[in-house]
Amino acid sequence: MPTPSEEAGLRGQRLADRVQQALERVPAGAMAELLRAIDRAATTRYLAYQHEGVTETVRLLPCPITLRPDQVGYTHYLSTTLLNCLKRLPDLYFNEPSVREILRVTPVEEEWLRECWTPAHREANPVFGRLDAVVDYATAGWLDTIKFMEPNLGGIGGLHMGPTAMGIIADLVVPALLAQDPSIRLQLADDTRELLLQEWLEHLEAVGPRERQIVLVDPKYVMEGPDEPEALAHYYRERRGVSVLHADASELRLKGDDVWYGDRRVDLVYRDASVLDLVELAKDGVDVAPMRALLRQNRVVSSITAELDQKSAFEVLTDPELAERFLTVEERQVVRRHVLWTRIVSDRRTTSRAGRVVDLLEHARIERESLVLKPNRTYGGEGVLVGRTAAQGEWESGIERALGDENRWVVQEAAPVPAKAFHVLDGAGGVRIEPFYIVMGFAPTRYGVGLVARASQRAVVNVAQRGGMCAVMVSAKAVEREGI
Numbered sequence: 148m149p150t151p152s153e154e155a156g157l158r159g160q161r162l163a164d165r166v167q168q169a170l171e172r173v174p175a176g177a178m179a180e181l182l183r184a185i186d187r188a189a190t191t192r193y194l195a196y197q198h199e200g201v202t203e204t205v206r207l208l209p210c211p212i213t214l215r216p217d218q219v220g221y222t223h224y225l226s227t228t229l230l231n232c233l234k235r236l237p238d239l240y241f242n243e244p245s246v247r248e249i250l251r252v253t254p255v256e257e258e259w260l261r262e263c264w265t266p267a268h269r270e271a272n273p274v275f276g277r278l279d280a281v282v283d284y285a286t287a288g289w290l291d292t293i294k295f296m297e298p299n300l301g302g303i304g305g306l307h308m309g310p311t312a313m314g315i316i317a318d319l320v321v322p323a324l325l326a327q328d329p330s331i332r333l334q335l336a337d338d339t340r341e342l343l344l345q346e347w348l349e350h351l352e353a354v355g356p357r358e359r360q361i362v363l364v365d366p367k368y369v370m371e372g373p374d375e376p377e378a379l380a381h382y383y384r385e386r387r388g389v390s391v392l393h394a395d396a397s398e399l400r401l402k403g404d405d406v407w408y409g410d411r412r413v414d415l416v417y418r419d420a421s422v423l424d425l426v427e428l429a430k431d432g433v434d435v436a437p438m439r440a441l442l443r444q445n446r447v448v449s450s451i452t453a454e455l456d457q458k459s460a461f462e463v464l465t466d467p468e469l470a471e472r473f474l475t476v477e478e479r480q481v482v483r484r485h486v487l488w489t490r491i492v493s494d495r496r497t498t499s500r501a502g503r504v505v506d507l508l509e510h511a512r513i514e515r516e517s518l519v520l521k522p523n524r525t526y527g528g529e530g531v532l533v534g535r536t537a538a539q540g541e542w543e544s545g546i547e548r549a550l551g552d553e554n555r556w557v558v559q560e561a562a563p564v565p566a567k568a569f570h571v572l573d574g575a576g577g578v579r580i581e582p583f584y585i586v587m588g589f590a591p592t593r594y595g596v597g598l599v600a601r602a603s604q605r606a607v608v609n610v611a612q613r614g615g616m617c618a619v620m621v622s623a624k625a626v627e628r629e630g631i
Contacts, residue, residue: 156287
């Protein structure tokens with residue numbers, strides 16, 4: 148007989164199949180108009196990504212990714228457990244030389260880390276991150292398909308785009324689904340914006356709320372990346388009545404111990420600016436003392452912990468000796484089952500995924516088809532080399548490049564990336580069905596988990612690589628009672 152988790156997966160599969168079949172029954176003309184309406188809504192509601200100064204609308208695919216509530220619950224548990232492990236990295240970095248080597252940072256970053264990691268941060272360490280993973284919820288073995296690929300501990304994308312994508316699909320696609328299958332019942336997943344707001348408000352209570360002035364700090368005048376801060380600030384002001392402003396780091400001013408933006412004293416910052424970003428600004432004459440003071444005062448989300456946001460953080464977790472010393476039994480179980488084996492590329496011996504001691508470079512060359520090469524600290528899918536799609540010569544050249552790069556690379560166990568069929572418009576305005584790879588992002592808090600789904604026809608899935616987005620929706624309770 149199937150286990151409870153397998154039964155959940157099979158019910159999830161039935162729901163996903165019914166949603167897909169309902170969309171396939173929509174007449175071609177109506178589907179073409181629906182796709183155009185989705186594109187218009189994506190533009191109007193500002194699903195936007197900036198490439199080299201040009202603002203582009205992000206493609207939003209029509210079929211939602213569906214989960215059951217128990218699947219959401221397990222995803223919340225896993226991602227919260229993993230984030231709690233990562234929040235302990237600063238203490239491990241300072242106290243364990245081997246961790247310091249795995250998470251090597253520049254001298255200036257270490258200086259900031261040592262100054263801005265205080266006993267107060269151990270008591271209240273605000274990290275709002277997104278953990279990227281692959282998972283296929285529509286299969287009996289869905290539990291074993293959940294594989295975490297990398298952490299993103301600060302300045303994450305999707306805060307506006309994820310909930311907005313859900314809203315568009317709820318408004319436009321769900322009525323079309325119900326017209327074909329009235330028994331389908333879907334509800335919105337947790338709103339990432341609301342989870343983040345709750346984190347802010349709770350942390351303000353911990354450090355002293357004063358006027359509760361929150362400021363989003365990012366490279367305001369750099370036209371590159373997801374364009375979300377203004378939309379977020381507007382949402383919080385108009386929908387939640389919370390004063391949230393958008394500033395560039397150069398616009399902050401330090402007066403005594405307080406930081407000001409214009410005529411408003413800043414109580415909390417959500418940042419999309421790393422220490423290295425701030426150091427570069429300082430070279431251009433920008434006063435970065437305000438951000439340094441806010442980090443030291445523990446008034447920044449994510450905290451200085453995010454400076455250890457590296458793919459190699461997963462080596463700390465998947466190294467059996469370190470895991471045995473620093474993780475609980477429960478955490479080790481989660482890591483063994485769901486975190487991909489990851490190692491900094493270097494000439495050394497280490498443990499393989501199977502627990503054998505191997506020569507890392509020889510192992511990487513032999514096991515090409517089961518591995519991926521990634522730059523350790525860049526983002527956006529830049530430079531990723533998938534072993535199964537690379538020729539042996541290209542792969543070995545990639546390893547040599549990684550060995551010679553002072554910024555360092557990781558080699559990581561490859562995980563199957565689920566694919567799903569979606570309706571798209573062709574060049575003539577007609578409709579065709581094409582497959583897309585899907586990667587998930589989980590943003591956990593104690594109250595829930597934000598879900599972001601990205602799609603691409605390339606093996607490396609990232610909106611920065613001109614991929615698209617999917618909405619994530621949850622089966623409603625009425626459907627659960629029917630066993631679907």
